[in-house]
Amino acid sequence: MIELEGLTKRYGEKVAVDNLTFTVRPGIVTGFLGPNGAGKSTTMRMMLGLDRPTAGDVRIDGKHYDRLKDPLTYIGALLDAKAMHGGRSAYNHLLCLAQSNGIPKSRVAEVLDTVGLTAVAKKKAKGFSLGMGQRLGIAGALLGDPRILMFDEPVNGLDPEGIHWIRNLMKSLAGQGRTVFVSSHLMSEMALTADHLVVIGQGRLLADTSMADFIERNSRSYVRVRTPQRERLLDVLHQAGVTVVESGGALEVDGGKAEYIGELAAQHQIVLHELSPQQASLEEAFMQLTAESVEYHAHTDTPVEQPRPWGEGWNRS
Numbered sequence: 599m600i601e602l603e604g605l606t607k608r609y610g611e612k613v614a615v616d617n618l619t620f621t622v623r624p625g626i627v628t629g630f631l632g633p634n635g636a637g638k639s640t641t642m643r644m645m646l647g648l649d650r651p652t653a654g655d656v657r658i659d660g661k662h663y664d665r666l667k668d669p670l671t672y673i674g675a676l677l678d679a680k681a682m683h684g685g686r687s688a689y690n691h692l693l694c695l696a697q698s699n700g701i702p703k704s705r706v707a708e709v710l711d712t713v714g715l716t717a718v719a720k721k722k723a724k725g726f727s728l729g730m731g732q733r734l735g736i737a738g739a740l741l742g743d744p745r746i747l748m749f750d751e752p753v754n755g756l757d758p759e760g761i762h763w764i765r766n767l768m769k770s771l772a773g774q775g776r777t778v779f780v781s782s783h784l785m786s787e788m789a790l791t792a793d794h795l796v797v798i799g800q801g802r803l804l805a806d807t808s809m810a811d812f813i814e815r816n817s818r819s820y821v822r823v824r825t826p827q828r829e830r831l832l833d834v835l836h837q838a839g840v841t842v843v844e845s846g847g848a849l850e851v852d853g854g855k856a857e858y859i860g861e862l863a864a865q866h867q868i869v870l871h872e873l874s875p876q877q878a879s880l881e882e883a884f885m886q887l888t889a890e891s892v893e894y895h896a897h898t899d900t901p902v903e904q905p906r907p908w909g910e911g912w913n914r915s
C-alpha cells in the first residue's frame with residue numbers, strides 16, 4: 599500500500615504537485631493519469647525518496663522510503679528508461695543491483711527469464727533497443743520480489759507486442775496481490791489496464807475512482823440501429839418515449855438497452871440490419887476533465903500568422 603497525504607512539491611514559483619492525498623491499494627492495477635506536465639513523475643520520485651516533498655508525506659506500507667531496509671524488496675520501480683545502464687551487460691547490471699540490496703544472485707537469472715532477456719543477458723545494455731531497455735528496467739524492478747511496483751509511462755515508445763506484454767505483466771502482478779501503480783498520459787492505455795484511476799492535472803487531484811465508475815459516469819452509452827423501415831421504427835421509438843439521434847444512415851438510441859429495442863422492433867415486425875451497443879470515447883471524458891489544467895493549450899483563438907498563398911510576393915523573382 600502507498601499512502602500520500604497532502605503531498606506537495608514546489609520548484610521556485612512552480613507548484614508541480616499540489617496537496618495530493620490518495621491511497622494506492624494492493625491487488626489491483628491503479629492508473630495514474632494526467633496530461634504531460636501534470637506532476638506524475640515528480641509524485642513518483644517523491645514516493646521513492648528521490649525528491650524531497652515541500653510539504654506532506656508519502657508512506658510505503660506505513661514507512662518512509664528511507665526507513666525501508668533493502669528498499670528493492672519492498673518497492674520496485676521503472677522510472678525513466680533512458681536514464682540507466684551503460685557499458686555493463688544486462689546480467690551484470692542486475693547482479694550489482696542484487697548485491698547492493700541483499701538479494702540472492704539466483705534472482706538475476708529468474709527475472710531475466712521473466713522479461714525475456716535471457717538470450718541477450720551477456721550483451722552490453724547500451725546496445726539495447728528501447729523495448730529491451732524497458733524490459734531490463736522492469737527486470738530491475740522485479741528483482742527484489744517486491745509487494746509494490748511502480749511504472750512511469752512504461753509503454754512509451756514500445757511496439758504493439760511490447761505494449762501487450764507490459765499490460766499482461768501488470769495485470770498478473772496485481773493478480774498475485776501486489777500493489778501496482780502505473781502512470782500514463784493516455785486514457786486509452788489506462789482503460790485497457792487499470793482497475794482504479796487517479797487523475798491529476800497541474801499537480802492537483804481531479805479524480806480518484808474505480809475504472810468501472812469512471813466509464814459509467816463519463817461515457818455516453820447508446821445503441822446504434824439500422825433498419826430499412828426507418829420511419830416506422832422512429833414512430834415506434836418515439837411512442838415508447840425513447841430519445842433518438844439520427845446519425846448518417848443509422849439511428850442512435852440514447853440510454854436504451856439493445857434487448858428492449860430489438861423486442862420493440864420485433865413486436866412491430868420491423869426488420870433490423872444493425873443493433874449494436876456503443877460507448878463514447880473515454881479519451882474525450884479525460885480531455886474534458888483535464889481541459890482546464892493542461893499547461894500548454896493549442897489555443898484556437900490566438901491569432902496565427904496566415905500562410906502566404908504560394909507564389910505571391912517575395913517568392914517570385
Ligand code: ADP
Binds near residue numbers: 614633639
Ligand atoms: P509529468 O510526469 O506528469 O509529465 P512532471 O512531474 O515531469 O510531469 O512535471 C510537473 C511539472 O513540474 C512540470 O511543469 C515540470 O516542468 C516541472 N518540473 C519537474 N521537475 C522539475 C525540476 N527539477 N525543476 C523545475 N521544474 C520541474
Ligand code: MG
Binds near residue numbers: 638639640750751
Ligand atoms: Mg512524466
